[in-house]
Amino acid sequence: MGGRDLRALFGSNDRGIQVEEHFTNRQEQWEAVTDALAGHVRTVAAPGFDVEDLEAPRDNVLVFHGVGGIGKSTLSRKVEAALAHGEHRPTQWGEPVRVTGRVLPVRIDLARSAGTDFERVVLTVRLALAELGRPLPAFDLALRRYWDHVHPGESLEEFLRRGGLGRRFGKAVPQQMQSALADIAQAVLLPGTVGAVVGQVTGSVVRALRDHRASVRALAGCSRLADLLEAEPDLDALSYYTHLLAWELARLPAGRAVLPVILLDTFEDVGDRVHRDLERLLQRVVWLMPNAFFVVTGRSRLQWAEEALHGQLDWTGPTAWPGLAAPSGPAADAASAGPAPRRQILIGDFSAEDCDDYLARRLTRDGTPVIAPDVRAVVTARSHGLPLHLDLAVQRFLAIRRSGREPGPADFDVDFPALISRTLSDLTPDERHVLRSVSLLDNFDVPLAARAAGMTYDAAALRLVERPFVRTDPHAVWPYHLHAVIRSTIRTADDRADDRWSAGDWARAAARAFDAIGERRAAAADGDRDLLVNCLRQGLRLARDFGLDLGWLAEAAWSYVGDSVWEPLAPPGPAHGTAPRTAADALVETLGALGRRQHEHRESTVARLTAVVESGLLPPELRDMAVYYRAKAERDLGRSDESRHGMCLVADGGGRLAPAARRGLAHLARLAGDFPTALRTAGTLGWAGRHHRILGDVWWVQGDMARAARSYEAAREEAEQHAVAGERATAQAQRAFTLAFADPAVAEDELVLAQQLLTGLDLRATRLTTRIAALVRDAGAAAAGLEDRARVLRAEAEVSGITAARLTLELALGFHHAVLDDRDRLTASLGRLRDLVAGDYAYYPDLVCFMAGRPLPDGRPSRARWIDGEETTRARWRALVTVRRAHLRGI
Known part of the structure; x- marks a missing residue:
């Protein structure tokens, strides 16, 4: 639909190409x-x-x-x-x-x-x-x-x-x-x-x-x-x-x-x-x-x-x-x-399908598109749906063909400077200055735009946000952002405008924007998580791209880590296998690894954090952050010696994460079966060391579910007082898991609360805990489909590399089989547990034997140091099975 595109018509000697001014659906x-x-x-x-x-x-x-x-x-x-x-x-x-x-x-x-x-x-x-x-x-x-x-x-x-x-x-x-x-x-x-x-x-x-x-x-x-x-x-x-x-x-x-x-x-x-x-x-x-x-x-x-x-x-x-x-x-x-x-x-951009259709129909030969599909795909992706970009790509396609070669996808992975002149043509000099400044930002509001531009008045920014290439998202922290292709072009294309910026101009604008974001972060109310993440994302990108000092980013990084929410932070780190080159690179990689560990194998987390630690680019406290979370990932992988070494380094350093590292050492003692040491250490940790959660982790293994549930409840309430959402959700998930052994009806309500508290949080291990808790709650119910649910969970736990989740899943299955008195499957669960444990968690097979009323292999005593002795612990776990059977019989 449309007339002849004369500019494209006169762009080639090839009269076999049909050039149409194609009109895409509106x-x-x-x-x-x-x-x-x-x-x-x-x-x-x-x-x-x-x-x-x-x-x-x-x-x-x-x-x-x-x-x-x-x-x-x-x-x-x-x-x-x-x-x-x-x-x-x-x-x-x-x-x-x-x-x-x-x-x-x-x-x-x-x-x-x-x-x-x-x-x-x-x-x-x-x-x-x-x-x-x-x-x-x-x-x-x-x-x-x-x-x-x-x-x-x-x-x-x-x-x-x-x-x-x-x-x-x-x-x-x-x-x-x-x-x-x-x-x-x-x-x-x-x-x-x-x-x-x-x-x-x-x-x-x-x-x-x-x-x-x-x-x-x-x-x-x-x-x-x-x-x-x-x-x-x-x-x-x-x-x-x-x-x-x-x-x-x-x-x-x-x-x-x-x-x-x-x-x-x-x-x-x-x-x-x-x-x-x-x-x-x-x-x-x-x-x-x-x-x-x-x-x-x-x-x-x-x-x-x-x-x-x-x-x-x-x-x-x-x-x-x-x-x-x-x-x-x-x-x-x-x-x-x-x-x-x-x-x-507001006239919106073309969809990807419309872009491809437009490019396919603009240049044809005997009804067949001249522009190849792979070229159309690259142009479509780079255009962000802007028709002018598509038109410029068609002209570039014809220009390359005139040079004697066939255009390929790489020829169109570019921005077009002509977009800049079209965008700037009806802007005042002040508006153009603000536009270039905000092209450094993912999103902004009027005061931030003026501050980034170095202006003491808002007038130019107020006018700019009314322009159609400035898009509005009323739900964002700051409501305005530039059209993606306009922003990309202004930032990267060879700008030949009379008032174009030098490299120094861009660097000064980046420093102004960085400082302005830091000021907004400092003035924000405590607990404004959305603002924190927005500031971090933009500040990290600016610091990385322009080699800025970390400044306010260090404190913001601690706030990000402290809530244990782990939203992804957008800026990519160095290319795979490339060591960080600046402190900003190292901090981007650290926080990126911490966020991504909820979605990738812990082995990858260890590798990324090791590169950061070995680079030596971070100041000592932030280096402790990388060392500590690397030690946590090593613990998840079952590498207790390496984890213990890292935790000791951080604990001995006395920095912000020293209490957390001492908690990590208590965890390691618990994993080794040294429960008295873990219990003793928990008494010294206080809130910073999450003492109540450590106590809960010790008591549920002893089979004392009531005491463990109270400890987890205290941990949740303390986290609420300190407004730490991640810790609150983790404590509640552990409470639901513990009560699932003792009382399925109560556990149901606790699981609902845990799932509510997890809304908006990115905590992979905690989500696995809630799903395993649901298996424990349903243990003994033949119609619950536990075996199928367990197979799915087993695969997810293996992909994550979280050893604790895999062991806890097998423990839950052992409880299920003990309640059903299914000896063959109980033996299979024991076998999988023994294959998984290697030094740490060696008492998990003992717990399954306690549940089933079986003696330990070879008649040996348990190697774990139980708080109240082996026999008391055995009796508690066996009682949980007996009570569940009575519950299922309706007694």
Whole structure:
């Protein structure tokens, strides 16, 4: 669908290539046009509608706005063609609105290059209405008076011929005007030719109207005609004459009725926020022609619904223009992200499918796409759906073919500098400065944008966020972000603009942005996790890309680690196998490894943190962070000696993680079966060492589920007091796991709470704990499908590399088989446990034997140092099985 793309046509000598200006589906925008037009038709047809009512709100305008190159002008042309000729409508579009009479589309390009001034706008509308085949006497008389005053001695017909409007619309208007003036002259009984006495005609008409003469009855219905004819016939008066056009249209007989749809394209060239002279005239046309419908396309939304423009434009505010204001009322403040206005529609990017379709159809040979699928895929990915990027890629494709080789995917993994000039073309110097500054940021608000640009005022940033290439996400920490391809291009393309930045300019802007983000982080309330993560993501990227000192990032990293939530942090670390080169590299890799350990094997975590530790780039406290979490990962892998060495290094250093490292040593003692040492150490740890959770971990292994559950509850409550979400969820998951052995009904409620507390957290091991707890809760129930659920969990635990999860799963299965007294499967579980334990967790097979009432292998005593002795521990675990059997029998 579309005409010939002449630029692409002349880009190659190969006449076998068919070059089409392909139009990709904009069905949603067409539906918006038809819906709005249908509503307008109902309004005009309503009994109370009065074309001369100058106070009623106006809802006769629809705005499409978007970045340069998004396809606004193409959409405007297609809407015009679809309304004028149904056969030119894209196949995806439905039927246009059916109205009494007919729809008359009139498209006017307001681009500076088109040379369209206000006078030509009015003439174009009148020329289009010449298709009615009849004069519009009230308007024609006023227009003729204006013309003779402003263009003395110049023929309107000659002006239209010279300007091209005559060729576009024919020569009917001068003839219709002449006929109208002749009829009016006859009505007021004037002798002679009309052309010689137009001023006299006007004066006679005004006197006749004032005297209410019957001879001008046809014009008397227009209550403001006499006043308009008496006014100075200048450009300002010409804008008011469009009221006469609306009046003439309203009195057309039903069989001749017409609905003008006036499409004003490239509205951004009308003016700016300071110079609104032309915009004021055009707004006056829209207001004074309430029975016409206007479709405006431009880069920015219309501000007419903003009260602040009172005095610059004639009609402003949400009462005057309800469709242009946000649904909540007055237009939202520029620094906030409010709901979208009903009649202001941001034209979105193409989908990936539309991009591929566009590229496939632009260049064809015998109906087959010339651009290969792999090339189209790269262009589509780089374009982020921006049609201008697709057009530039087509031109690059032809240019490469002219060089004598076939283009490949790597040729299009680039940005196009032309996008910069298109984006910057209508921005002020201050706005361009802010735009480059915020291209360093993933998201921002107005104060942050101004601070990053080094400005002491917000005006330029306020203007910039209204531009269509600035997208709004009201749910983000900071609501604004740049269109992805615009941001990428500004940051990476070879910018040849006159005010382009040097490397030093970019470095200074990065330092300003980094400091500004740090200030926002410091001023934020404690516990604002979303802000913390947002600041970290952006600060890490800036520090890494521009070699900045860590500064506030160090404290932010401790806050990130302290909550144990582990949201992913976006900036990638060094390439695989590449050691960090700066402190920022090392911190990015450290935090990235900690976040990713919830999704990858612990072996990978150990390798990544080892590279950080060996680089020596981090300051001592942050180096402790890498050492400590590497030791935790080594413990998860069953490497107790290596883990113990790392924990001792951190504990002996006395830094922030020293209590956590001492807790780690207590864990290692527990894994080795040295429960008295673990219990003794827990008493020295306090909150920082998570003492209550250590106690719970010791007591459940002893079979004392009540005491363990109380310890975990105390741990959860302490975590709540300190607002540490990850610790709270972990303690609750352990409490649910413990109670699942003792009381399935109570465990059900505890599991629900654990799952609620895990919402929004990325804790892989804890989630595995809750699922294993669910198996324990259902142990002994033949219909629970435990074996199938266990197989899935076993695979996930193996992928994670978390040895504790695999052992705990087999322990849960051992409990299930003991309750069922399924000796064969119990023996199989024991075998899997013995294969998994190697030094640490050696007492887990003993626990299964305790449950089943079996002696330990070879009659040996347990190697573990039980708190209350082996026999007491055996009795407790056996009692859990006995109680579960009684529960299942309903006793």
